[in-house]
Amino acid sequence: MNQSRKNDMLNRRRFLQLLVASAGGAILAACGAPNPAAEESSTNTGGATSAPAAESAATSAPAAESGATSAPAESGATSAPAASGGTTKLTVMYQQNELSDDEVKQFMDKNPGITVERIDNDATKFKAMLTAGTPPDLFRTQGPVVPNLVERGIVLDLGDYFNSSSALKVDDLAPANNLYVYKGGRYGMVKDWSPDFNLFANKAAFEEANVPLPSTTEPLRYTDLSELAKQLTKREGDRTTRMGWGNPEGLTMVRTLQIVLAEQDQNLYKPDFTAIALAETSQAVAFLKYVFDLAKENVIWNPLNPSPSWAGDDFVKGQVGFVQYGYWYSGMVSTTKDAAVGGDKAVFLPAPTWSGKQLNPTISGTGMVAAKATKNPDAAWKFFEYYMSGAPAQTRAKSGWGVPALKSLYPQMPQETDFQKQVQQVLQESFKYADYTLAANPYYDDTVFDTSWTSNLEQALRGSISFDQLIQNVESDVNAAIADGKAAIG
């Protein structure tokens, strides 16, 4: 066989060479840093740029169109790619039930130069996109996660945009937005929020147990709650047909513990956030022992007698006496008004207190931040403004699933039914205790505390470890995670 024919022949070696070259190219394309020039040509065909605000001297936003300004005054930079007919593409990682297709379309109709692609919120996908150097321009997060994201250089400081915005005035921001402030920067906003420690009581359960409904103006003590939990728990033989208290951990155990400690001017974390000192902090041990005893008495859902679903679902089905959630949960109670404990069959109560000092802030604060790596910060801000102050914000305010992120939107919360009116009365009083900002640890994801707590609580309830060992194990697990996180940040 002559040499040229030999070269023409697709043998195994040549095939594998081609394959490796193709795969390598594909992988490099996926993993390599995106080419700004290519990015610009593909997303901004009209030639209008949207360079990072601080560096760009380009263009202006069509403020009249959106009713909002976009550019930070000092940078002189803006977005407005629409003017020249180009298209700036934004990727927004958010859940569809929080950002509808109609809302996205409405934005694009008003801003023809900007195309928005909404992708579902997915932690794994987010990390993959981040690793590839192409994070979503805007994404969903929780307030207590923001310091961690800032320390890793993932999120963009929007402070200058806020200062120059006419739609989002800092003075108008609800206190929960302070969760998005870290080391002097303002990195985003809550989409809505709630004072997270109010109680929802099942009227029928109180009536059946012959226990008077608690006051809607005076807060209960946690010690009162343990008594109520015992009185409201209903059993048939070994079966628990109604659990007294659904969720003493509230939304999460660690953040609930932080608020109980804050009432007593104590902190869970050391001042530099490098560790927790759980066993040494008697106030922390006392609260955890309180929860442990309730679990042992089987008057709260616990690892040995877990909820059939989740406490909120159990409440509307009449399977628990009371639950501890924020205002947002009133949306669920209202929309399930035909359920066993929907609508007026429930009553909204003030947050309980451990020490007598009342604190009732948000401990989740779900909202939106912008990626530091975004190629289109001005367009991203434009969408951010729209989402936080435009039609989507109005819709959320009226829905009753959260307190608006802007104080000016508070009056739009629903007050049509008797239940909604009762909720509003208690909520307005709760605002007085909602200004506290949870101290979020920048070095780790605090779900570690809750997983360790749950796992060790089960072992302690089974008697395989002591309560003291439980505390030590949680402390050890959390401190190991913090140490790893600190080392990872560098």
Next chain:
Amino acid sequence: MAATSQSVNLPLRRGKRGARARRVARWFYLFIGPWLLGFVCLSLFPLLFALVISFTNYDGLNLLSVKFLGLGNYLRALQDRNAIFALQRTMIFALVSVPLNLLFSFCIALMLTRERLRARGVFRTLFYLPSIIPIVATVWIWRLIMDRNFGLINGLLSLISPGTAVAWLVDYPTMVLIIMSLWIGTGGAMIIFMAGLQGVPRELEEAALIDGANLFQMFRAITLPLVTPVVFYQLILGIIFSLQILIEPILLTGIGSTNGLMTTIPPRPNYMYMVHVYNQIFSNQRFGYGAALLWLLFILTLALTLIVFRTSRYWVYYEVEQEGART
């Protein structure tokens, strides 16, 4: 040398053969290329990437400040009491569930390949149905059935003994997990066994019966040996899948706060190895350590698979005699 002389003696035939071979090779590579490309990009590269990060403190977000730890993550795994506990629980689960799954699916396949059985199609569909229901729906059905306070089983038991509240998902979580895994896995394995059983030549079975063998003897001497390659295949797959069980224990018996799947932990008896890995990666953000745990699992799975392969010569019937096989 022989090849050379052949090429000299038969140049024309060789030329035709060569052209045909090239054509065949081209089509072969054309068809296999997309799969191989996908394998390299979507499997091999992630595997190698995971191997690299298993030597680092990568946490999913710190690619720019990642540090090389050498064998640190692997040494940590060997001292991780939760990892060792989880591995023990997983091995127990695998030791019980894999043989049971083989036994049940084989027996059902035997029954459903009997020609005299009426409504075979209906039974086959019914047994296969659990395999095609989405796993989340399946698990929630089981939770509703097994719940301590509001479950169907305890409800029925309460008709006989009022107030019965057996904590199936808490006190017997591994048993429930094994039964549910059987319920899910039997259908798929049954189909493969049925295919194997239908490949057993009828004339061999008939000859055995004519020679005076009873049904059991026929099964032991003819049917079973001929389907051992299928048993072998199912055994290997069963080991691999059972060592990787993740979603079922978390969703079936998970307990925790309302803050999502990441804070949901199964009770201690169902704390399987992959649950620990998931917990380390997504709750503790230890991607590097999690990758090391996964590579250790891969090595263990490979070792078990090789052991089964080595033993196969003693019990798997191959129509072509294996080198060193027992005759």
